[in-house]
Amino acid sequence: MTRLALLADIHGNLPALEALQRDLAQFTVEAVIVAGDVVNWGPFSAQVMERVVNEQWAVIRGNNEFYLLEYQTPREPEAWRHYTIPLWLKRQLAGRWHSVIAAWPDTLSLRFADAPPIRVVHGTPQGNSDPIYPTTPEAELTPLLAGLEERTLIAGHTHLPMDRRVNGWRLLNPGSVGLPMDGTFPASYMLLEASDGDWQATFRQVPYDNEPLFHEFERQGFVEECGVVAHLAVEEFKTGRLRVLPFLSWHQATCPTAPLTADLLPEFARANIWDYTPRGFHVNLQGETRFPP
Numbered sequence: 001m002t003r004l005a006l007l008a009d010i011h012g013n014l015p016a017l018e019a020l021q022r023d024l025a026q027f028t029v030e031a032v033i034v035a036g037d038v039v040n041w042g043p044f045s046a047q048v049m050e051r052v053v054n055e056q057w058a059v060i061r062g063n064n065e066f067y068l069l070e071y072q073t074p075r076e077p078e079a080w081r082h083y084t085i086p087l088w089l090k091r092q093l094a095g096r097w098h099s100v101i102a103a104w105p106d107t108l109s110l111r112f113a114d115a116p117p118i119r120v121v122h123g124t125p126q127g128n129s130d131p132i133y134p135t136t137p138e139a140e141l142t143p144l145l146a147g148l149e150e151r152t153l154i155a156g157h158t159h160l161p162m163d164r165r166v167n168g169w170r171l172l173n174p175g176s177v178g179l180p181m182d183g184t185f186p187a188s189y190m191l192l193e194a195s196d197g198d199w200q201a202t203f204r205q206v207p208y209d210n211e212p213l214f215h216e217f218e219r220q221g222f223v224e225e226c227g228v229v230a231h232l233a234v235e236e237f238k239t240g241r242l243r244v245l246p247f248l249s250w251h252q253a254t255c256p257t258a259p260l261t262a263d264l265l266p267e268f269a270r271a272n273i274w275d276y277t278p279r280g281f282h283v284n285l286q287g288e289t290r291f292p293p
Helices: 014-024 045-054 063-070 078-082 085-093 098-102 138-145 211-220 222-226 228-239 244-254 262-269
Strands: 003-007 031-034 108-110 118-120 152-154 162-166 169-173 187-195 198-206
Touching: 014 045, 014 187, 014 198, 014 211, 031 108, 045 085, 045 098, 063 085, 063 098, 085 222, 085 228, 138 162, 138 169, 169 198, 211 222, 211 228, 222 228, 228 244, 228 262, 244 262
Parallel strands: 003 031, 118 152, 152 169
Antiparallel strands: 003 187, 108 118, 162 169, 187 198
């Protein structure tokens, strides 16, 4: 009976990954699959890369791997020209893992004898930056899935656990190891077990001590080097909520010519953050409305 472990969105968070590995050690699995975004944001990208590669896990690239591979190349989108975090990531990795990531695939097709084939992507079959939310309407999903041979799809990117059946497809997301986006903080992953010709999904949530994470952010001077976006990225780890994307959406809507600096944060704090947050992330709100001071 095949059993798999599915991970996604580690984001350079070594304490979360170590806690997950301790939890996973109690299970026997045939393979560990990582659905992208191993690096970036967190301060331990090099250590996480070493762990993932040494474990010989099967890995695909997510959009954050492309920040490393495409930044300052002719393939770089114009919008990336002002980004500073990819430079910080490059220094973290110091060129050691670039060729490894460059050779990772963007998708995997898993074919075990005792359960249906699985397609693994980071975002959607069309792109690694496109989300599938637990709440995405079926009418929007149908064209995304058209032509997909495998009837079970595993995706990451949203950092939200998901188990849906839509028009004959099974849609799964293991949640995020290093950066949940539903207002919770455990390291999340998923076990898939072949059962009666299908896959039985079990979601695991593993608490961990995140103080070493924030200590390392401070030690490396992440915010000082990378500015307001880095400040907001750290807030995402602290709150389990989107901060960077709402801030950029608010900036574009209210003051698009203003420099992206910390001087904007007091005004942003007066906004309703949910007005600038994609609807798919409006989960477990519990009265949250505004950016914390």
